[in-house]
Amino acid sequence: MGVTMQVDWLIVGAGFTGAVLAERIASQLKQKVLIVEQRDHVGGNAYDYYDEQGVLVHQYGPHIFHTNAKHVWDYLGQFTQWRSYYHHVLGVVDGKQVPVPFNLNSLYALFPPHYAAKLEQALLNEYGFNVKVPILKIRESANNPDLKFLADYIYQNVFHHYTLKQWNLTPEELAPSVTARVPIYISRDDRYFQDTYQGLPKHGYTNLFRNLLNHPNIKVLLNTNQAEIEGEVKYKRLIYTGAIDDYFQHIHGELPYRSLRFNFIHHPDEHYQTVGTVNYPNEYHYTRVTEFKHLTGQRCFGTTYIEEYPQAYIRGENIPYYPIPKDEYRQLYKKYEEEAQKLNGKVLFAGRLADYQYYNMDQAVARALSLFEKNICTA
Ligand code: FAD
Ligand code: UDP
Numbered sequence: 169m170g171v172t173m174q175v176d177w178l179i180v181g182a183g184f185t186g187a188v189l190a191e192r193i194a195s196q197l198k199q200k201v202l203i204v205e206q207r208d209h210v211g212g213n214a215y216d217y218y219d220e221q222g223v224l225v226h227q228y229g230p231h232i233f234h235t236n237a238k239h240v241w242d243y244l245g246q247f248t249q250w251r252s253y254y255h256h257v258l259g260v261v262d263g264k265q266v267p268v269p270f271n272l273n274s275l276y277a278l279f280p281p282h283y284a285a286k287l288e289q290a291l292l293n294e295y296g297f298n299v300k301v302p303i304l305k306i307r308e309s310a311n312n313p314d315l316k317f318l319a320d321y322i323y324q325n326v327f328h329h330y331t332l333k334q335w336n337l338t339p340e341e342l343a344p345s346v347t348a349r350v351p352i353y354i355s356r357d358d359r360y361f362q363d364t365y366q367g368l369p370k371h372g373y374t375n376l377f378r379n380l381l382n383h384p385n386i387k388v389l390l391n392t393n394q395a396e397i398e399g400e401v402k403y404k405r406l407i408y409t410g411a412i413d414d415y416f417q418h419i420h421g422e423l424p425y426r427s428l429r430f431n432f433i434h435h436p437d438e439h440y441q442t443v444g445t446v447n448y449p450n451e452y453h454y455t456r457v458t459e460f461k462h463l464t465g466q467r468c469f470g471t472t473y474i475e476e477y478p479q480a481y482i483r484g485e486n487i488p489y490y491p492i493p494k495d496e497y498r499q500l501y502k503k504y505e506e507e508a509q510k511l512n513g514k515v516l517f518a519g520r521l522a523d524y525q526y527y528n529m530d531q532a533v534a535r536a537l538s539l540f541e542k543n544i545c546t547a
Contacts (some may be wrong), residue, residue: 177200179202215373231373251369254357269353275318302352303319412505415517
């Protein structure tokens with residue numbers, strides 16, 4: 169860079185966390201922000217672009233926005249219109265494609281009607297209707313032999329192998345909250361999420377980020393790691409949204425993450441599959457296949473879909489997509505949190521990697537908005 173630059177805030181990372189905080193600081197506090205981003209684009213893992221065939225795709229895996237937090241939905245609504253979209257997922261079980269999360273429709277798709285009705289009754293007697301029950305809880309609590317059979321069947325066919333592929337761990341080795349993200353749903357509702365607000369930004373995520381960052385008090389420096397500008401930029405305070413163990417140069421040891429490899433395939437037909445995502449718990453090395461046109465509603469010739477291959481995370485070689493929700497890693501994270509506290513608020517940490525939390529997009533936005541209200545606005 170050469171020339172020294174002076175700003176009020178340096179923000180590391182242009183994903184949802186960094187972009188929302190930049191927008192708030194620039195527009196509400198009228199202070200100057202520089203965002204430094206190591207990738208060649210804004211948007212973090214939500215980045216989307218038009219591929220060579222003109223299909224809008226998500227470079228880092230499929231992203232569907234869903235939330236119950238009206239303030240998050242309304243806040244982002246200032247920067248994008250929404251395309252209403254309800255995500256549907258089918259899982260391949262015993263050679264059939266059945267709704268996931270597993271629900272009463274899945275039951276009837278897999279078992280003869282009289283037996284499905286018996287299993288349905290057992291579920292209703294035990295838990296009631298329109299109730300979500302995590303698979304690990306059903307397995308623990310099922311006494312009735314029909315329920316026991318069903319719990320083992322769903323566990324084996326939907327969760328066990330998928331989770332081994334995705335995490336290289338069994339469901340029991342992870343925090344129960346991981347498999348509880350996709351609970352058994354005692355209902356006929358086939359949607360993947362039941363949140364009040366669901367959709368995708370009408371003109372894409374990248375467009376939403378451009379609007380968020382389009383403010384005279386915000387400058388964005390792409391293709392640059394924070395380490396490269398040390399000493400070149402003067403700032404009063406720093407917000408860091410990258411991996412917290414990277415920030416502290418792994419003084420307490422490396423936090424583990426899970427990575428993915430994506431395979432994009434273009435197909436000349438109008439559609440490749442009937443729904444947005446098909447999960448393959450038991451076959452192949454990939455976990456799921458997502459066809460973007462279902463999500464985006466784009467109309468064009470041909471279609472592009474993506475296969476997700478879970479990978480070990482290797483620092484410097486691939487991307488740390490998922491913190492691994494497991495007690496011992498949470499304890500390790502806490503050591504870094506203590507280091508962060510010693511900085512007395514001069515550096516603020518937030519985001520999926522900085523908080524080492526399995527945040528969905530809405531949770532990352534909610535975290536950023538509350539950090540702004542509680543620790544920045546009032547400081
Ligand atoms: P990120 O998006 O990871 O942004 C952090 C940014 O910081 C990155 O761009 C990184 O390059 C940059 N950075 C890090 N360190 C440095 C450094 N030292 N110098 C410069 N730059 C740096 N959520 C949903 O709600 N719905 C979904 O359907 C969904 N699907 C997902 C699918 C996949 C495969 C994955 C991996 C995640 C999905 N998510 C989904 C979660 C969503 O991606 C996150 O909630 C969101 O991206 C978190 O935003 P963030 O800003 O905290 O982190
Ligand atoms: N899961 C599973 N089978 C499925 C779908 C999900 O075992 O068909 C488990 C798996 O452990 C997965 C977790 O539930 O990692 C959360 O799934 P989700 O779809 O929320 O994962 P993400 O979209 O965050 O990758």
